Amino acid sequence: MKTRILIFTLLMSITAAARAELKWEQTTLDLHPAVGDKAAVAHFKYENVGKAPVHFKSVKASCGCTTTQTQKEVVNPGEKGEIVATFNIGDRTGEQVKQVTVQTDDPPPAQSTIMLTLKTTIPQALEIRPTFVFWTTGEPPKPKKISVKASKDFPAKNIVVKSSNQNFESKVEPGSAEGEWTIEVTPKDTGQPSGTAIRLETDYPKDAPKAFYVNAQITQPQPPPTLRPAGAASPAANKAPPPAIPTASPAH
Amino acid sequence: MLALACLPAIGEGIYFRDKVSWQSSIPASELVTVDQAKAWGEGAIWVDARPDDEFARDHVPGAFSVNEDRWNELLPQFLPNWSPDKKVVVYCGAESCNAAREVAKRLRDEAQLQNVFVLDGGWEGWAKKSR
Numbered sequence A: 001m002k003t004r005i006l007i008f009t010l011l012m013s014i015t016a017a018a019r020a021e022l023k024w025e026q027t028t029l030d031l032h033p034a035v036g037d038k039a040a041v042a043h044f045k046y047e048n049v050g051k052a053p054v055h056f057k058s059v060k061a062s063c064g065c066t067t068t069q070t071q072k073e074v075v076n077p078g079e080k081g082e083i084v085a086t087f088n089i090g091d092r093t094g095e096q097v098k099q100v101t102v103q104t105d106d107p108p109p110a111q112s113t114i115m116l117t118l119k120t121t122i123p124q125a126l127e128i129r130p131t132f133v134f135w136t137t138g139e140p141p142k143p144k145k146i147s148v149k150a151s152k153d154f155p156a157k158n159i160v161v162k163s164s165n166q167n168f169e170s171k172v173e174p175g176s177a178e179g180e181w182t183i184e185v186t187p188k189d190t191g192q193p194s195g196t197a198i199r200l201e202t203d204y205p206k207d208a209p210k211a212f213y214v215n216a217q218i219t220q221p222q223p224p225p226t227l228r229p230a231g232a233a234s235p236a237a238n239k240a241p242p243p244a245i246p247t248a249s250p251a252h
Numbered sequence B: 001m002l003a004l005a006c007l008p009a010i011g012e013g014i015y016f017r018d019k020v021s022w023q024s025s026i027p028a029s030e031l032v033t034v035d036q037a038k039a040w041g042e043g044a045i046w047v048d049a050r051p052d053d054e055f056a057r058d059h060v061p062g063a064f065s066v067n068e069d070r071w072n073e074l075l076p077q078f079l080p081n082w083s084p085d086k087k088v089v090v091y092c093g094a095e096s097c098n099a100a101r102e103v104a105k106r107l108r109d110e111a112q113l114q115n116v117f118v119l120d121g122g123w124e125g126w127a128k129k130s131r
Helices: A001-020 B003-016 B035-037 B052-057 B071-079 B097-108 B122-130
Strands: A020-026 A026-031 A038-046 A052-060 A066-070 A080-088 A095-102 A111-122 A127-130 A132-136 A144-150 A161-164 A168-174 A180-185 A192-201 A211-219 B044-047 B087-091 B116-119
Touching: A020 A111, A026 A038, A038 A111, A052 A066, A052 B035, A066 A095, A080 A095, A080 A111, A127 A192, A127 A211, A132 A144, A132 B071, A161 A168, A161 A180, A168 A192, A180 A211, A192 B071, A211 B071, B035 B116, B035 B122, B087 B097, B087 B122, B097 B116, B116 B122
Parallel strands: A026 A111, A132 A211, B044 B087, B087 B116
Antiparallel strands: A020 A038, A038 A080, A052 A095, A066 A080, A095 A111, A127 A144, A144 A180, A161 A192, A168 A180, A192 A211
């Protein structure tokens, strides 16, 4: 009996000594891309500090906006490497948390599945509220206001606005502090559904000023289906076409 | 024995305490089931928050693609079809996906639209009940 216990203990010790172990430098990375960056890249570095090779079984991102790259499929004892996760910013803003799940054949359950986290803070150059104003058909054409505030990382001094539809007038008034403005949008006529995309152009950065958009719309509320004449087209078919987005104009 | 059996679970719970979401990220009032959304009929407008390629492969009939990859370009195409009497139903690719939640939040906060809901079960939930 004593011999069996001794053999069992020895086997356990050998197994523990020979185990693989992937040690991660950091499993959460904070990324701070600059205004205008298209992507944020995270390098998750690891080292196999165990005595057996580790195989990557899968590396999956939680979102289609994040792609991953592994340098190798097998990490031998003592080897170092990294998993590169690229988060495509697109038109996202604010704090974005994306995860990458890594599965290995590392035997301890806590180590076979590792969750890597990218916390990306995307700077918002301009805070625009609201980005959409609307009137219903027949409503008095009173002006509606949109507030615009530049962030401290985006020192724009001036903005100009341009509407794609002559039915909408827009003007910019400076706000109470530097880097703040109020845009006033007024439709000339609210009799028919129509819309516009209003282009806001900043004077920063000087060599490549940035453009932003707000939308204004005159909407026609839909009658309940029971009041609609038989054979009437679906609501989407009755709507105004999407507004043309003003094309790039010379920088101001 | 029972206490011993619970130890690994407790251990993992402590180890992964910062990595597990312990609460639902979407309040129940902002979620809508497939059956409820379908019952709204023409009173609902569907928004697909998935990437372009997934939308191109298949989508809810009549849905508008509004994703955050091309938000500035897609939003102006959706808004002319919106009206204040409509309920907006936003969906994405899987229950764990948060694209629908993000798009719904931006429609509420930035465009200040009312009655914006996230579809419980997402695209898979809709497809299961509709195909």
